[in-house]
Amino acid sequence: MNLPDDTTAGSSGVTPASADSDHCKTGLPLLRTWRAVYVFVLAAFALWVGLLIALSRMFS
Amino acid sequence: MNALDYVVLLGTMLGIALYGMWRTRGRHNLDSYLRGSGDSRWFVVGLSVMATQASAVTFLSTPGQGFASGLGFIQIYFGMPIALIIIAAVFLPIYRRLNVVTAYEYLGQRFDTKARLLGAAIFLLQRGLGAGITIYAPAIVLSTVFGWPLDATIVCSGLVVIAYTVSGGSDAVNVTQKYQIGVIFAGMLAACIVLLHKLPAGLGLHDALTLAGGMHKLQAVNFSTDPRERYTLWSGVLGATFLMLAYFGTDQSQVQRYISGASLRESRLGLMFNAVFKIPMQFFILSLGVLLFLFYQFEKPPVYFNQVEWKHQAEHGDAGRLQAIETDFAAAHDRERQHLETWLNARRTGDSTAEATARAAVSAAHEQVETVRAQAEMAVDPTGKKKDTDYVFITFILDYLPHGIIGLLVATFFAAALSAKAAELNALGSATTVDIYRHVIKRQASDAHYLAASKWFTVFWGLVSISFALSATLAENLIQAVNIIGSIFYPVMLGLFVVGFFLRRIGGTAVFWGALATQVLVIFLYFRLNISYLWYNLIGCAACVLFSSILQAWLGPGNNSTSALAKP
Numbered sequence: 001m002n003l004p005d006d007t008t009a010g011s012s013g014v015t016p017a018s019a020d021s022d023h024c025k026t027g028l029p030l031l032r033t034w035r036a037v038y039v040f041v042l043a044a045f046a047l048w049v050g051l052l053i054a055l056s057r058m059f060s
Numbered sequence: 061m062n063a064l065d066y067v068v069l070l071g072t073m074l075g076i077a078l079y080g081m082w083r084t085r086g087r088h089n090l091d092s093y094l095r096g097s098g099d100s101r102w103f104v105v106g107l108s109v110m111a112t113q114a115s116a117v118t119f120l121s122t123p124g125q126g127f128a129s130g131l132g133f134i135q136i137y138f139g140m141p142i143a144l145i146i147i148a149a150v151f152l153p154i155y156r157r158l159n160v161v162t163a164y165e166y167l168g169q170r171f172d173t174k175a176r177l178l179g180a181a182i183f184l185l186q187r188g189l190g191a192g193i194t195i196y197a198p199a200i201v202l203s204t205v206f207g208w209p210l211d212a213t214i215v216c217s218g219l220v221v222i223a224y225t226v227s228g229g230s231d232a233v234n235v236t237q238k239y240q241i242g243v244i245f246a247g248m249l250a251a252c253i254v255l256l257h258k259l260p261a262g263l264g265l266h267d268a269l270t271l272a273g274g275m276h277k278l279q280a281v282n283f284s285t286d287p288r289e290r291y292t293l294w295s296g297v298l299g300a301t302f303l304m305l306a307y308f309g310t311d312q313s314q315v316q317r318y319i320s321g322a323s324l325r326e327s328r329l330g331l332m333f334n335a336v337f338k339i340p341m342q343f344f345i346l347s348l349g350v351l352l353f354l355f356y357q358f359e360k361p362p363v364y365f366n367q368v369e370w371k372h373q374a375e376h377g378d379a380g381r382l383q384a385i386e387t388d389f390a391a392a393h394d395r396e397r398q399h400l401e402t403w404l405n406a407r408r409t410g411d412s413t414a415e416a417t418a419r420a421a422v423s424a425a426h427e428q429v430e431t432v433r434a435q436a437e438m439a440v441d442p443t444g445k446k447k448d449t450d451y452v453f454i455t456f457i458l459d460y461l462p463h464g465i466i467g468l469l470v471a472t473f474f475a476a477a478l479s480a481k482a483a484e485l486n487a488l489g490s491a492t493t494v495d496i497y498r499h500v501i502k503r504q505a506s507d508a509h510y511l512a513a514s515k516w517f518t519v520f521w522g523l524v525s526i527s528f529a530l531s532a533t534l535a536e537n538l539i540q541a542v543n544i545i546g547s548i549f550y551p552v553m554l555g556l557f558v559v560g561f562f563l564r565r566i567g568g569t570a571v572f573w574g575a576l577a578t579q580v581l582v583i584f585l586y587f588r589l590n591i592s593y594l595w596y597n598l599i600g601c602a603a604c605v606l607f608s609s610i611l612q613a614w615l616g617p618g619n620n621s622t623s624a625l626a627k628p
Binding site: 024025026027034037038040041042044045048049052053055056058059060 | 131134138141142144145148149269270272273274276278279280281293323324325328329332335336339340343
C-alpha cells in the first residue's frame with residue numbers, strides 16, 4: 001500500500017497526558033481527586049456484582 | 061393503538077424533533093456539525109453516551125433477551141466500569157489535547173496516514189454493518205404497530221433517520237437525547253408497574269423470585285470457566301472489558317459524544333456517570349424481561365411473538381399446520397399454568413413434598429411449551445434462524461398497556477431509535493469526511509464544502525445501512541448481533557490505539573500490517589472456534605500488540621514512523 005505521508009505526524013504539540021489532566025479538580029464534595037472517583041466507581045461495581053451473585057445463589 | 065395513542069405518539073415525536081431544530085438553529089459550521097458546540101455539561105455528556113449505546117435495540121431487544129435467557133446477559137456490562145476508568149484516565153486527555161474531531165486523527169498523528177485510514181476503514185465497515193442491524197429496531201416497532209411489511213418499515217424509518225440527522229447534526233442529537241432518555245425511562249417504569257399489577261393476585265415477590273429462579277432466569281452470574289459459554293463472570297470481566305474499551309474508546313459514535321464536553325472534567329464525569337449507572341440500568345431492563353416471562357406463564361402469549369410474520373405464513377403457507385401448532389401450544393400452556401398454581405398452593409400450605417412434585421411437573425410442562433414454540437419457529441423459518449424474542453416486549457405493550465401509555469412507549473422507541481441512529485450516521489459521515497475525504501481526496505476546500513460533503517456522506521451511510529438491513533436475515537437477537545459484529549472488528553481497532561498509547565517504539569508500518577494480520581486471524585478464529593464472542597476482543601487486541609511488536613523488531617528501530625509528541 002503506497003499512501004501519501006501524513007503531514008501532521010510529528011507536528012502535534014502534545015505534552016505528556018498527566019500534566020494537568022490528573023490534577024484538574026473533580027468539583028465533587030467528597031471525591032476531590034480523580035483517583036478517589038475511580039475507586040468509588042470500582043466499589044460501586046463490586047457492590048453490584050456482589051448483589052447479583054447473592055441473587056443468583058439465593059434463587060438458583 | 062387508538063386515537064389517544066396517535067396523539068401522544070405524534071405530539072412526543074414532533075416535540076423532540078422541533079426542539080432539536082430550535083436549539084441548534086444558526087449552528088452551521090463544520091466543527092459544530094461534526095463535534096457539537098463543545099459546551100456540553102457532564103450530565104448531558106453522560107446521558108448522550110448512555111443514549112447512544114442504549115438505543116431502541118436496548119429497550120426493545122434486552123427485555124426479550126431477559127425473557128428468553130434471564131439475567132445472564134448482564135455480565136457483558138461487567139467490563140464497562142473498568143473500561144470507562146481507563147478511557148477517562150488515558151484516552152480522553154489525549155483526545156482533548158490533540159483537539160481531534162475523530163478518534164482516528166490520533167492514529168494519523170501518532171503513526172502515519174495508513175494507520176489512520178485503517179482505523180477509519182475498520183470503524184466505517186463495522187459501524188456501517190452495525191447500523192444495518194440497529195435500523196431493524198424502529199422497523200420492528202412500526203411493523204408490529206401498523207402491521208406493515210418489515211421491508212417497507214425499514215425503508216421508511218431509515219429515510220426519517222437520514223432526514224433528522226442531516227438537518228440537525230451532532231448538536232441536535234445532544235440536546236434532545238436528555239429528554240428522550242427521560243421519556244424512555246418513564247415508559248419503561250410505566251411498563252414495569254403495569255406488569256407487576258397484572259401478575260396473579262397472591263403471587264408475592266418471594267414467590268415470583270422463586271418461580272423465576274426455579275426456571276433458571278435469575279442466574280445473573282455464571283462462574284463457569286467453559287470458554288464456549290457466552291456470558292460468564294470471566295468473559296464479562298476480561299473479554300467484555302476489551303469490547304467496552306474498544307466501543308467507548310475508539311468508536312467514533314461514542315468518542316464524538318464525550319469529546320463534546322465543555323472541559324475534561326465534564327467529559328470525565330459524563331463517563332463516570334455511565335460507569336456507575338449502566339449495570340443497574342441493564343439489570344432493570346433485563347428484570348423487565350424476567351417479569352414478562354413470569355407474566356406469560358399465567359397469561360397465554362402468542363405461540364410466535366412476531367404476529368405479522370405468523371399471519372403472513374398462515375395466509376401464504378400451511379395454515380393447517382400453524383393451526384395445529386397453536387392448538388398444541390394452548391394445551392401445553394394451560395397444563396403449565398395448572399402445575400404452577402398447584403406449586404403456589406403447595407408453597408402456601410407449606411407442603412414441601414407436594415411443592416417438590418409440582419415444581420418438577422412445572423419444569424416438564426415448561427419444556428413441552430418450549431418444544432411447541434420451537435416447532436412454531438421452524439414453521440415460520442425452516443432454517444430456524446428467525447427469532448421472535450425482539451417482539452416480546454412490544455407485543456406486551458400493545459396487548460396489555462393502557463391507551464396513551466402505548467403511544468408514549470411507541471414514541472419512546474422511536475425517539476431512542478432516532479437518536480442512536482442519528483449519532484451513528486453522524487459519526488459515519490464525520491469519519492468519512494475528516495479521515496478520508498478531507499485527508500486524502502480533497503485537502504483544500506472551504507468549510508461549507510466539507511459540511512456539505514459530510515451531510516452527503518451521512519446520506520450515503522444511511523442508504524448503505526438500509527440496503528444491508530434489507531438484504532440481511534437477522535439470525536440473532538438484535539442486541540447480541542450488534543455485539544457480535546463489534547467483537548469481530550473492534551479488537552483490531554483497540555489494538556491500534558493500545559499500541560499507540562502504550563508501546564512507544566512501534567511505528568506506523570509495523571502496527572498497520574500487524575493490525576491487518578490480526579483482522580484476518582480474528583475472522584478466521586470466529587468461523588473456526590466455538591467460544592464466546594467476547595473472548596475475541598481480548599484475543600484480537602493481544603494479537604495486534606504481539607504482531608506489531610514482532611514486525612517492529614523485524615523492521616528494526618530505524619523504520620519507525622512515529623511522532624514522539626502524540627503519546628501519553
